[in-house]
Amino acid sequence: MPTIEVSLKTFGKLAGKTMTEKDLEIVKGEIEAVDKNRAKIEIGDTNRPDLWSVEGIVRAIKAYNGKKPGQLRVKNSGKKIIVDKKLAEIRPFIAGFIAKFVQVDEDLLLDLIQLQDKLAENYGKKRKKISVGIYNHDRIKFPVHYKAVDPSQAQFIPLEFEKPVTLKEVLEEHPKGKEYGYILHDHKLFPLFIDSKEEVLSFPPIINSNYIGKVEPGSQNLFIEVTGTDHKAVLLATNIFALALQDRGAKIESVVSSYPWKTKYGTNVSAPYIFNEKISFDRSRIKDALGIELNDKEIKSLMEKMLYGAKITGSKIIAAIPDYRNDVMHLNDVIEDIAIAYGYENFTDMDITSSTTGSLKERTLFSEKLRRIMIGAGFQELLSNILTSKKILCNQMMYDEDIIEIDNAMSENYSAVRNWLIPIMLQALQRNMHNEYPQKIFEFGECVVRNEQSNDYTKTVNRIGGAISDINIGYEQISSIVDALFSSLEISYELQPMDHNSFIKGRCAKIIIDSKFAGIAGEIHPQVLNNFGIEKAVVVFELDADLLYQVVKK
Amino acid sequence: MSIMYRLTKEGKECLNHGLPETQLIRLLEIKKAMHMDEAKQAVKDFSIAVQWAKKKNFIEMKGSQISLLSMPKTFSEEDALRNVNHDEHVPDNMISLLLQRKLIEEIRDDVRAKAEKHVGREVATLSPELIGTGVWRDVKFKEYNIKAIGVKTYPGKKQPYAAFLDWVKQKMVGLGFEEMTGPIVETEFWNMDALYMPQHHAARDIHDAYFLKEPKYAKDIDKNILSAVKQAHEKGIEESRGWEYQYNVKRAHKLILRTQGTVLSAKTLASRPNIPGKYFSISRCFRYDVVDAKHLPDFYQLEGIVIDKGLNFRHLIGLLKMFAKEVANAEKIKIMPSYFPFTEPSCQLMANHSQFGWLELGGAGLFRKEMTEPLGIKEPVIAWGLGIDRLFMLSVGINDIRQLFSHDLNYLRSAKVLY
Numbered sequence: 001m002p003t004i005e006v007s008l009k010t011f012g013k014l015a016g017k018t019m020t021e022k023d024l025e026i027v028k029g030e031i032e033a034v035d036k037n038r039a040k041i042e043i044g045d046t047n048r049p050d051l052w053s054v055e056g057i058v059r060a061i062k063a064y065n066g067k068k069p070g071q072l073r074v075k076n077s078g079k080k081i082i083v084d085k086k087l088a089e090i091r092p093f094i095a096g097f098i099a100k101f102v103q104v105d106e107d108l109l110l111d112l113i114q115l116q117d118k119l120a121e122n123y124g125k126k127r128k129k130i131s132v133g134i135y136n137h138d139r140i141k142f143p144v145h146y147k148a149v150d151p152s153q154a155q156f157i158p159l160e161f162e163k164p165v166t167l168k169e170v171l172e173e174h175p176k177g178k179e180y181g182y183i184l185h186d187h188k189l190f191p192l193f194i195d196s197k198e199e200v201l202s203f204p205p206i207i208n209s210n211y212i213g214k215v216e217p218g219s220q221n222l223f224i225e226v227t228g229t230d231h232k233a234v235l236l237a238t239n240i241f242a243l244a245l246q247d248r249g250a251k252i253e254s255v256v257s258s259y260p261w262k263t264k265y266g267t268n269v270s271a272p273y274i275f276n277e278k279i280s281f282d283r284s285r286i287k288d289a290l291g292i293e294l295n296d297k298e299i300k301s302l303m304e305k306m307l308y309g310a311k312i313t314g315s316k317i318i319a320a321i322p323d324y325r326n327d328v329m330h331l332n333d334v335i336e337d338i339a340i341a342y343g344y345e346n347f348t349d350m351d352i353t354s355s356t357t358g359s360l361k362e363r364t365l366f367s368e369k370l371r372r373i374m375i376g377a378g379f380q381e382l383l384s385n386i387l388t389s390k391k392i393l394c395n396q397m398m399y400d401e402d403i404i405e406i407d408n409a410m411s412e413n414y415s416a417v418r419n420w421l422i423p424i425m426l427q428a429l430q431r432n433m434h435n436e437y438p439q440k441i442f443e444f445g446e447c448v449v450r451n452e453q454s455n456d457y458t459k460t461v462n463r464i465g466g467a468i469s470d471i472n473i474g475y476e477q478i479s480s481i482v483d484a485l486f487s488s489l490e491i492s493y494e495l496q497p498m499d500h501n502s503f504i505k506g507r508c509a510k511i512i513i514d515s516k517f518a519g520i521a522g523e524i525h526p527q528v529l530n531n532f533g534i535e536k537a538v539v540v541f542e543l544d545a546d547l548l549y550q551v552v553k554k
Numbered sequence: 555m556s557i558m559y560r561l562t563k564e565g566k567e568c569l570n571h572g573l574p575e576t577q578l579i580r581l582l583e584i585k586k587a588m589h590m591d592e593a594k595q596a597v598k599d600f601s602i603a604v605q606w607a608k609k610k611n612f613i614e615m616k617g618s619q620i621s622l623l624s625m626p627k628t629f630s631e632e633d634a635l636r637n638v639n640h641d642e643h644v645p646d647n648m649i650s651l652l653l654q655r656k657l658i659e660e661i662r663d664d665v666r667a668k669a670e671k672h673v674g675r676e677v678a679t680l681s682p683e684l685i686g687t688g689v690w691r692d693v694k695f696k697e698y699n700i701k702a703i704g705v706k707t708y709p710g711k712k713q714p715y716a717a718f719l720d721w722v723k724q725k726m727v728g729l730g731f732e733e734m735t736g737p738i739v740e741t742e743f744w745n746m747d748a749l750y751m752p753q754h755h756a757a758r759d760i761h762d763a764y765f766l767k768e769p770k771y772a773k774d775i776d777k778n779i780l781s782a783v784k785q786a787h788e789k790g791i792e793e794s795r796g797w798e799y800q801y802n803v804k805r806a807h808k809l810i811l812r813t814q815g816t817v818l819s820a821k822t823l824a825s826r827p828n829i830p831g832k833y834f835s836i837s838r839c840f841r842y843d844v845v846d847a848k849h850l851p852d853f854y855q856l857e858g859i860v861i862d863k864g865l866n867f868r869h870l871i872g873l874l875k876m877f878a879k880e881v882a883n884a885e886k887i888k889i890m891p892s893y894f895p896f897t898e899p900s901c902q903l904m905a906n907h908s909q910f911g912w913l914e915l916g917g918a919g920l921f922r923k924e925m926t927e928p929l930g931i932k933e934p935v936i937a938w939g940l941g942i943d944r945l946f947m948l949s950v951g952i953n954d955i956r957q958l959f960s961h962d963l964n965y966l967r968s969a970k971v972l973y
Contacts, residue, residue, distance in 0.1 A: 025890050025891055026891070028891050028892060044892055044893040045893040046755070046893065046895075047755075047895075125754065129754075232798075281793075287866075288864075288866065289867060289899070289920070290866055290868070290899075291866035291867055291868035291869070292868070329790065329794045329924065330790075330898065330922065330924065331793060332922065333898055335898075335899065336891075336898050339867060340891045340899075344871075344889045344890060344891060345889070347867060347871050347889075349868055349869075349871040349875050350869050350871075350872050351869075351872050352862065352865070352869050352872060352873060354830035355730065356828070356831060356832045357730065358727035358728060358729060358731045358732060359727060359732050359733065360723060360727055360733045361733045361735055363735070364735070368720070371712070371716075374710065375712060376710060378708075378709065378710040379710045380708065380711055380713075380963060380966050380967060381710075381711065381713040381716055381966075382713055382961060383715055383716050383958070383959050384959050385851060385959050386838055386852045387840065387852050404739070404766060405768070406764045406766070407765040407766060407767040407770070408764060408842065409764070411845070414845065414851040414852075417738065417739075427961070428961035431961045431962065432961065435962075435963045435967075436706065436708070440710070441963075448737075448738050448739060455772050456737070456739050456773070456809055457769050457772075457809075458737075458739045458809075459737070460736075460737040460738045460739065
């Protein structure tokens with residue numbers, strides 16, 4: 001979820017009031033921290049980039065409070081961006097506009113950079129889908145050209161550099177080139193944005209030039225441009241940026257992008273772009289979804305509070321979707337906004353009258369039986385993480401098995417899924433060497449094992465394991481527990497000698513039920529105890545609880 | 555001090571059925587004479603019977619024929635056995651005879667002697683000798699320091715969080731919910747796509763998942779469901795335009811560790827659930843997070859659904875209020891707007907905690923039609939999830955989430971049994 005910083009001073013100036021909890025509710029926001037004059041707000045809706053700026057938040061709050069925020073007023077600048085055909089396969093789309101008479105101060109600059117960053121990083125998928133550039137308009141000679149160039153030929157001075165370098169060198173040397181170069185690595189030609197005097201504006205989506213691309217405080221005319229791979233997202237981001245700047249006092253002028261092919265939005269696409277999207281539905285749908293009756297006036301007013309255009313004829317409602325929103329897919333999206341404007345606190349509850357029978361899975365009930373027997377035998381139950389490491393499961397146990405490992409592990413300690421419980425119990429015993437003995441512990445829980453037959457090559461299995469550790473302890477103390485479990489369940493079983501690296505030779509048994517392998521019992525090998533750093537003998541067992549369940553069910 | 559006797563096992567048998575020779579002559583009393591083989595069949599200790607009967611002149615033997623000579627008027631051994639059994643006097647010669655025939659034995663007097671040593675004294679332990687001989691009447695019992703607690707006892711106990719989860723499960727059953735379970739390894743398809751979370755959308759950022767090293771992809775996904783979900787993502791459904799992007803079928807097969815219990819709800823919806831139906835799951839979920847006081851790499855989620863014709867947002871509010879009261883014991887709650895990619899409308903449930911103020915208890919909403927329709931469900935579905943880890947932590951005063959899976963026996967042994 002995006003977190004944005006909002007200057008409370010700017011908020012107050014734009015909203016004409018201080019921020020309240022209800023305000024945050026409307027934008028699904030939550031204050032994370034307040035530092036002096038700046039509040040960190042987490043915006044819950046990952047699909048509403050229009051709310052990721054102080055201007056966007058204020059706009060929503062103003063409308064909710066019945067103050068109609070200004071619509072986007074655009075003057076045609078008559079200026080053009082000419083798009084190179086060769087970009088079609090690289091980064092095809094671009095949109096731009098001019099913001100005149102912007103009073104650029106520290107505060108505004110911070111807000112602009114933040115919006116630029118949130119749009120490019122979050123909404124723009126780390127600049128892959130879209131990225132935003134801001135320029136000093138008065139240094140540009142229009143029309144500007146969005147071109148595909150040879151990265152080892154074309155050169156310019158990027159921000160923070162003093163000498164011209166090639167685009168190839170930018171990717172190798174500039175910090176931004178290193179960070180975002182991955183987007184262009186597969187391409188032979190790179191995008192370059194230049195004006196009619198061959199002066200470079202930027203190398204999208206990597207870095208601006210040090211001349212046109214440098215914005216400094218003072219009264220200025222700005223040129224804003226968005227490039228990307230998703231045309232709708234490019235236009236949407238342009239609209240969001242234009243509206244934010246207008247809210248901060250700028251006059252917006254449109255620029256036309258001229259494509260050598262026909263896009264979904266035409267060959268000459270003017271930005272900011274008017275999508276003019278509408279969604280219509282029968283008014284009965286509001287009652288179906290929300291359980292409340294609203295009259296036309298109420299519906300219209302609630303929709304306007306949420307910045308929709310509303311037209312109601314008979315039973316039909318037509319909602320005009322704001323041009324900076326791309327999250328309204330279904331009529332229920334509009335209906336949720338109506339509910340938010342109505343106020344969740346104003347809904348009275350209704351009982352669900354249908355009667356159903358609750359139940360637990362038979363396996364869950366069986367697991368409770370196993371746990372009860374172990375508790376009755378004086379064992380303390382454990383609950384552990386399922387994620388652990390190969391070191392614990394295999395290396396320290398001196399027992400190699402094909403375990404399920406994580407491709408993108410965050411840490412070595414949680415890089416594999418447990419396939420048996422005994423190592424986990426040994427880890428627990430190691431952690432309790434300072435506590436009183438004897439120590440009797442058990443765990444019932446899920447493990448994941450390989451299973452080539454299953455659709456995902458794995459199987460989640462239920463296991464039960466127990467361990468006893470004390471100064472004077474032997475194999476029979478654990479076989480007696482295994483026997484107690486089986487006789488309590490009236491399962492007949494057999495113990496057969498087994499060689500297993502984790503156990504002392506001659507003190508390990510495989511447990512057989514109906515000639516099937518059901519588990520293992522024995523005394524842990526001293527080398528394994530050394531590996532875990534345990535100083536007292538340990539006897540353990542582990543059983544396949546799924547097999548026991550099947551046997552008992554029969 | 556007199557010697558006491560008791561019957562041996564054989565003695566008890568003879569008291570009940572007569573001595574072997576008595577058994578033999580009783581048989582001959584009826585038959586007068588019989589073949590030896592026949593008598594052997596009828597009398598258990600035949601050779602002993604013949605030996606004593608001859609000695610006592612009760613019978614005579616001719617070849618293999620046995621015949622009765624006389625019947626005694628009384629059976630003195632049997633009478634004596636009866637007297638021994640009742641602790642009554644028996645003449646010494648008879649005692650010797652019975653001892654010789656191993657029908658009685660001496661009660662070793664050291665038991666009594668041992669007990670009588672304590673007469674008039676103070677004893678610590680109430681021994682079996684004292685109880686059996688009745689000597690306990692003549693001893694004084696040492697008084698103990700009844701405040702003393704001996705070696706500490708650690709009873710077998712449920713793990714505290716596991717006990718809480720058991721309680722929650724029972725609560726859910728009581729509220730009419732049926733349990734759902736499922737595997738830990740899932741496909742991205744069921745974990746995300748089937749929940750209408752677009753493959754390349756920021757909404758997936760909050761669900762950063764753990765991927766399997768090997769193998770990376772599942773074999774297959776039900777063709778019909780896959781194509782319906784793909785269609786919903788790319789072009790939408792009857793009343794929705796969808797996410798409008800190119801859906802990657804291969805990515806759908808990618809194997810991950812389950813990130814959210816909602817996957818179980820999706821699978822339940824796709825397999826002809828009961829309508830009306832209520833389902834819940836408590837499932838282990840896995841998220842890519844740095845482990846700290848607030849995050850575990852794997853943790854439990856409580857989730858569920860309610861399906862029925864005509865369900866609306868007000869039913870959802872009613873359900874959340876019930877959960878707040880029944881599961882969290884919270885009277886004061888707030889329901890606020892929220893966002894989940896798979897619900898619309900969506901909300902979050904806040905509860906007022908006496909100590910900590912307003913806390914987020916869970917999230918809920920009505921599943922999007924774009925999610926339910928491809929799974930074959932036409933009815934409205936309420937989806938809800940409650941933060942059970944936080945609920946438990948609050949109820950027992952734990953601040954660090956890592957303590958939920960603590961191995962510290964000091965904590966586990968001393969934890970209060972709450973559920």
